[in-house]
Amino acid sequence: MAERFESVDAVLQALRRVDYLADPSTAGVVFLADRLEKPVLVEGPAGVGKTELAKAIAATSGARLIRLQCYEGLDESKALYEWNYKKQLLRIQADREHERDWATVETDIFSEPFLLTRPLLEAIRADEPVVLLIDEVDRVEIETEALLLEVLSDFQVSVPELGTITARRRPMVFLTSNNTRELSEALKRRCLFLHLDYPDAEREQDIVRVRVPGIDATLADQIARVVRSIRQLDLKKAPSISETIDWARTLVHLGVERVTSEVVGGTLHVLLKYQRDIERANKELKVAEA
């Protein structure tokens, strides 16, 4: 298969071109995943750009992004494949007049035209380069996790009626997890691990400047510093990167030139979504209530 990235630096540059500012260790893990052909398990708090990373990688390599959103109760028929039994029934009824023997009918209705591919199988069968994103993998039950194992270690899917389907080219795979439960050792063993955390103030400032064109550099700097300070409070939900960007946009629209206590007090609800968090931030930062 064609290797997509020359070096760690190439990953950094490529991601930068699609406005995703990664830190060197993120780029390093992506590079290794590409070379070792292993999936990456990305873990971290909500809103640090885990899903965004997979999307950005897809965008840089022009690959198609196939996404499997996990939820409690996800099963094989939603993740791997399903037989289109309505179409099969129709076929059997249509065949009645031809009096064909059952064996022919059976091989006929368990063939590709009757197969509904779901994200995992689709990623395996794709001819073009794809990036497979298995989002919030911690939401499925442990039993369902097992169905990912074959895909993640051998990049193949066994369909009893058709045999084993092996990937024509190994897709790049990202799994994201909010760590609401411990994933199984077997799953972790098959993946490279990447812990994403909130960026430091410097990188966040860069992110703001890239995502909010035309923002003043000192304003971006102040924004990043205030957000960093707010994240250190004991909050129910710390502000995510996208909330930082929303806040920056808000301030630009309001024509704010310098972040003062009053500005923070008036716009805190863009950053924080729980009343208790807002109250706490107000109290701690001693900002004037709007």
Next chain:
Amino acid sequence: MTALEVPAPGRMLDLLSGFVHQLRAAGLPVSMTENLDAMRALEYIDLEDRSAFKTALRATLVKHADHEKAFDILFDVYFALQPYDADDGDGGPAARPGGGVPIPGSMPGGGAGGDASPEELAAMLMRALLDSDALRRFAAAAVSRHAGMEPGRPVGGTYYLYRTLRALDLDGLLDRLMERLKAEGGFADELEERLAREELAARIQRVREEVEAEIRRRLVADRGAEAMARSLRVKLPEDVEFMHASRDEMAALQRAIGPLARALAARLSMRRRRHRRGQLDFRATVRRSLAYGGVPADPRFRRPHPSKPEIMVVADISGSVASFARFTLQLVHALSSQFSRVRSFVFIDGIDEVTAFFEGNADLGEAVKRINTEADVVWVDGHSDYGHAFEVFHSRWASEVTPKTSMIILGDARNNYHASQSWVLAELRKTARHLYWIDPEPAAYWNTGDSVIADYAQHCDGVYECRNLRQLERFVEAVIES
């Protein structure tokens, strides 16, 4: 990036296997496959790039965010930089310009050798706060001057760390810097001041860490990686003992408890849902059977309503076991959705109910603070008196213990030679569903000195050792299942 000394291939394998061995000794579950992955990964990276090397090992060997700290420490021991040599390190890149607080007195000055004078050190410290290269230089100079390290001396790193940090007085530094910044130009508003203070504190923390790392580097150079790794006894957060946790470890435990409670709650509610089937729902089954021509082929069941236990926690919060009590109370209350009711009592020699502090939306940190300030737990002298606390509990709350109540008592049973009054537990056990005791002391210390746990144990359904988060988690899970 600082270059790593590239060892010969065979030597690299030795180093790596020694490293993996120490990771396992610290409790990280590194499997065979992961070890092989790490070796394969090394084929693709430039071994002289230390940070790329570290990224490769971390991504392949560490699969849990909480384990990264342990990994970092052991990595520094095994793949140590040479201790800083003052002769070759001068003229590093200039201080990073850009945002953040300016550091007063951080004008570039002459480089300093191993024996910097206090004034030179002070100037270097100011520069170290800005620039990571200067930071290493400063740490090296400070350790040379203050730690008093001698080869072969059988003293732990903490001793040297303590000596160096005491001499540097980093705690006072923050205030001094803030004073100077205020004097030099002041802050636009309180927000600005707060930001400056936090950022300075973070940088001073970095200095502290760098000094620690420098000491470690020198010890490694003196003793060798193997011996050093063994003597460090790196621990994962879940293995840190409550009674001997350092301030940093406490903070790590504090952070770990939220996710732990969430994971535990998810696991328990999942199990509860799956394991029990309710009674047959006759009406629904008949209605469903119409689809099969009256054959009840698809029986329906009522949703199960498993009874949730009611929990009463009685916790000793005297000095020695206070942090243990705090973590347990936090964990139990974070799990309150798994119980029909949680009531908490705390005692030293007096006893008081603190359930209200945890109720509603109140956050746990606040609750703990209120326990310390508002709860009426001192009766005579503020030394643990289990006997008196139990007596009071019996007279005031025993009537509220029902057959649905599981009682959990927390403490080391060090009773300061007072009467044990263990008859109270015998009484309580007659009505309560379960009566458990959890003790943060190693079982080997039980019944030594003034510990009278055997007295109480005879009236309990079980006495468990809970020295760390791992054991505590296992205990809570078992209680809910029972």
